[in-house]
Amino acid sequence: xxxxxxxxxxxxxxxxxxxxxxxxxxxxxxxxxxxxxxxxxxxxxxxxxxxxxxxxxxxxxxxxxxxxxxxxxxxxxxxxxxxxxxxxxxxxxxxxxxxxxxxxxxxxxxxxxxxxxxxxxxxxxxxxxxxxxxxxxxxxxxxxxxxxxxxxxxxxxxxxxxxxxxxxxxxxxxxxxxxxxxxxxxxxxxxxxxxxxxxxxxxxxxxxxxxxxxxxxxxxxxxxxxxxxxxxxxxxxxxxxxxxxxxxxxxxxxxxxxxxxxxxxxxxxxxxxxxxxxxxxxxxxxxxxxxxxxxxxxxxxxxxxxxxxxxxxxxxxxxxxxxxxxxxxxxxxxxxxxxxxxxxxxxxxxxxxxxxxxxxxxxxxxxxxxxxxxxxxxxxxxxxxxxxxxxxxxxxxxxxxxxxxxxxxxxxxxxxxxxxxxxxxxxxxxxxxxxxxxxxxxxxxxxxxxxxxxxxxxxxxxxxxxxxxxxxxxxx
Numbered sequence: 001x002x003x004x005x006x007x008x009x010x011x012x013x014x015x016x017x018x019x020x021x022x023x024x025x026x027x028x029x030x031x032x033x034x035x036x037x038x039x040x041x042x043x044x045x046x047x048x049x050x051x052x053x054x055x056x057x058x059x060x061x062x063x064x065x066x067x068x069x070x071x072x073x074x075x076x077x078x079x080x081x082x083x084x085x086x087x088x089x090x091x092x093x094x095x096x097x098x099x100x101x102x103x104x105x106x107x108x109x110x111x112x113x114x115x116x117x118x119x120x121x122x123x124x125x126x127x128x129x130x131x132x133x134x135x136x137x138x139x140x141x142x143x144x145x146x147x148x149x150x151x152x153x154x155x156x157x158x159x160x161x162x163x164x165x166x167x168x169x170x171x172x173x174x175x176x177x178x179x180x181x182x183x184x185x186x187x188x189x190x191x192x193x194x195x196x197x198x199x200x201x202x203x204x205x206x207x208x209x210x211x212x213x214x215x216x217x218x219x220x221x222x223x224x225x226x227x228x229x230x231x232x233x234x235x236x237x238x239x240x241x242x243x244x245x246x247x248x249x250x251x252x253x254x255x256x257x258x259x260x261x262x263x264x265x266x267x268x269x270x271x272x273x274x275x276x277x278x279x280x281x282x283x284x285x286x287x288x289x290x291x292x293x294x295x296x297x298x299x300x301x302x303x304x305x306x307x308x309x310x311x312x313x314x315x316x317x318x319x320x321x322x323x324x325x326x327x328x329x330x331x332x333x334x335x336x337x338x339x340x341x342x343x344x345x346x347x348x349x350x351x352x353x354x355x356x357x358x359x360x361x362x363x364x365x366x367x368x369x370x371x372x373x374x375x376x377x378x379x380x381x382x383x384x385x386x387x388x389x390x391x392x393x394x395x396x397x398x399x400x401x402x403x404x405x406x407x408x409x410x411x412x413x414x415x416x417x418x419x420x421x422x423x424x425x426x427x428x429x430x431x432x433x434x435x436x437x438x439x440x441x442x443x444x445x446x447x448x449x450x451x452x453x454x455x456x457x458x459x460x461x462x463x464x465x466x467x468x469x470x471x472x473x474x475x476x
Contacts, residue, residue, distance in 0.1 A: 018141050020118060022046040025132060025145035027124045027289070030059030032320040032333035033151030034107060036340060041114040043345065048143050049111050050120045050134055057119075058107030060153045060322070061330040063100055064174045069197060071096040072177075073363045076204035085206025089182035092205075097180075126294035129314045147316050149340065150296075150304055151333075152289065154282040154322035163250035169257035170250060170276045173198065183207050183275035187259050189247055190279035191218045193362045196234065198277055200364035203238040210271050212245040212261055219362075223374045225389060226426050229410050230368055233428075237365070245269075250276060284323045301325060308351035309343045310336055318343075332358065357443035361433035366409050369436035372424030372443060375414050375476070384417035385476035386449075388469050392429045395468045400460040406430045411469050413449065414476075420448040425469075431462040438463055449473065 024040050026033040029051040041047045056063050075092035083091075111117045120143065122136035132148070134141045156172035158165055171179075173194055184207060188199045191213025203209045211218075211234075217227050218234075218241065231241060244264025251258050256272045263269050284303040291298060297305045297313045303325025310318045320336035322328045335355065342350035359371035378385055392398070393407040401407040409428035416423055425439045442452055453470030457463045 020048060020120075020141060020143045022048045022118070022143065022145045024048070024147045024149065025050060025143050026149045026151055027132065028059070028151035028153060028321070028323070029057050029107065030151045030153055030321045030333055031061055031330045032335075032337040032340075033149055034059065034111065035334060035337045036149060036320075037111055037117060038114065039337075039341060040344070041111070041117045045116060047111075047114075047117045048120055048145065049117060050122065050124045050132065050143065052121070052123045054108075054121050055104070057104045059151075062103040062107065064177055066330055067103060068096045068100055068177050069173075069201070070363055071099055073197070073201050073204075073365065076201045077365055079205075086182045089205045090180050093180040096177075123288065125288065125290040126296070127290065129294045129296075129317065147344065148318070150286075150289065150291075150312070150317065150319040150323055151321050152285040152323045154284050154328060156278065157281045157283045158278055159280055161247050161250060163252075164247075164278060167250045167252050167257050167276065169252060169274060170278055172278055176275070176277055183273070185256070185273040185275070186210070187212065187257070187271055187273035187276045188279055189259070189276065190281075191215055191220070191243070192279065192281070193219075195277070195279035196230070197363050198279060199239045200234060200237060203234075204365060208240075209238065210240040210242065210273065212247060212259065212271070213241070213243045214246055215243065216264070217243050219368075221374070222368075222370070222426065223376055223412065226368070226374075226410065226412065226428060229428055230364065233366070233408055234364065242269075242271075282322065282328060284325060286323060299325060308353050309348065310339050310352065311343075326352070327358065327360075329358075329360065357440045359436045359440040361436065363433065366406055366428065366430045367432045368409075368426075368428045369432040370424065370426040371436055371440040372422065373414060374424060374426065375412065378414045378423045379476070383423075385423075386415040386417045386473035387476040388413045388415075388472040388474065390465075390469055390472055392465075395465055397468050398460070398462065398465045400462050400464075401430045403460060404430055411465060413469050413473065415449040415470075415473055417475065420450050422447070422449050422452070429462065429465070435462045435465070438466070 023045040025048045026037045027050045037047045037049045072092050079088040112119050120134050122134040124132045124134045127133050132143045186202050186207045186209045188195050188211045199209045199211045219227050245261045247261045249260045256274050257276050259271050286302050304319035306319050306324045318340050321333035339350050357371050361369040389412045392401050392409045412426045414424045422443050449470045452466045
């Protein structure tokens, strides 16, 4: 059984083969699950951490998500322009691989060194509400647990476009991150966060990038003026953007794929690329888990159905992270951990409904971050509004962006005119992914727009942009 489990607890042999009894079994090594496993183990619980691949110790974020993509984005922004793009990309990919390998080892050790944790590497399937069968090759382990947490994340989705699955040149974000060779001509299918992030990054490495978005514009959840600014930045960076593009087929032609689509006028068009990235959404990873055997329900999108305490239709089974259909952010998974921990060991008062002002960030260059409502969403509430929109280049009292040679983008604030409550802030600017957290904290704790406007900030910093932004609020 050494190939299947690191036996830090005793595995006994029963009538059905090797068995392991634990207090908590966590299926999936993601942020929320691994944090819960470590915390419960330190409190004396017997824990089994089950992960289907040793390449995924630590979860999506450090292996195929946040860490490798942001490492590549950083190297794209800071690499020497004297080095050819393919060589810069190869070096960046090798550095990223070394980084994820290091973090994967540290994440494994975080649990493996705890006496009451057994790390099990294999594919888990429910056989009843309290039992999981874990398989690795010819080995099988039966794990019985008082509490089970499903933390299996989500997978890239490939829609039924003719030739998309069959093409040798079509990749998912996971596939593309595993390569050390930069595409020469990259066709990106999609108009959301993953599509824009990869398009921006690969263009910075010198690839010829064409982005095909089905909708009338990119980033459909953002305001029109924000999307226009982001589109201009991407175009200036070398990304060719085709909106209103409905992909109808993919066909390989030797070393390239030919992508056929109809444009916004209904005219048939084609684009060729040696690599086609399908960034068309992610689907909760529930296939093969045998949830029906445990009486656990999923919704029409395949997500595990949970209540505000993240309990499934079996009250001792929880689903956390991307698999429960909530926002697919690592930091939300971490908050899922807090909800479940409170329910298991605390007063059980913490719920997912407590969350307010959860920010998001898209790592194009410069990054796009938002917390709260867009202007369009705020107008729909019928509240009287004050709105400020400022181009970063026009903010003379915020020299930080010019110091780092990137005064591109804009900032936008939406405020309730009657109460001075901050309803939402969008930042497309240098360090937006950091400064947005100040706004989120302010919104969660009732800090008003006037208070942010009059606050004292370090200089020169991007945070001091709030002095300028909130001073320019005008009736909408």
